[in-house]
Amino acid sequence: LGSYSYKTIFFFTEGISVLTCMSDLFWVTRMNVRLGMSDKWFLMGQEVIIPVVNRLRTIPLFVLAAQLCPDQVEATLFALIMGIGNLAWSLSNLLGVGIVAMLGSYEPEFPHLSTFVVIRAAAQVGPLALIPLLVPPGTPESTAAEYELKNNGGGPQGGADAATPDPHGKKRELAALPLDQASAPAA
Secondary structure (H helix, E strand, C coil), rough: CCCHHHHHHHHHHHHHHHHHHHHHHHHCCHHHHHHHCCHHHHHHHHHHHHHHHHHHHHHHHHHHHHHHHCCCCCHHHHHHHHHHHHHHHHHHHHHHHHHHHHCCCCCCCCCCHHHHHHHHHHHHHHHHHHHHCCCCCCCCCHHHHHHHHCCCCCHEEEECCCCCCCCCCCHHHHHCHHHHHHHCCCC
């Protein structure tokens, strides 16, 4: 995954997620039985494919966050990302229950369940439109210095000096020193 752009990774994982959700429509409408497919294949989608896709989605997110995060804030940013993710998961569950209730889809028959599956898949298409706007260019192998050059129109052609050191380089060197030496002026 390291050589693919973040946008490609997120498009791919969201696309797989939408397709997996839409495959539930075959299961709910029992079209799979008419086509001679077992229900076990659809269980595989929700229990095997979705967790793998979620991992493929979150790992690049954490790598991107680590690359763009200022020093000494990494743990706070990780906690914030996890907190937002947990809040979104809880809200999506509550919203799903609310939509099922509005559709009047109660057990044991679950009428309008196919409508719910379509709404759920359509809700996952929305983030696809936001990927070009919110995800920066780059790959998991990119460095923070490369991001700064891209964002500043940099590179030798953009007017930035190619030999310019990493702006965080000195700060990181000082952070590696013991506290009493870090405060001493550099020679």
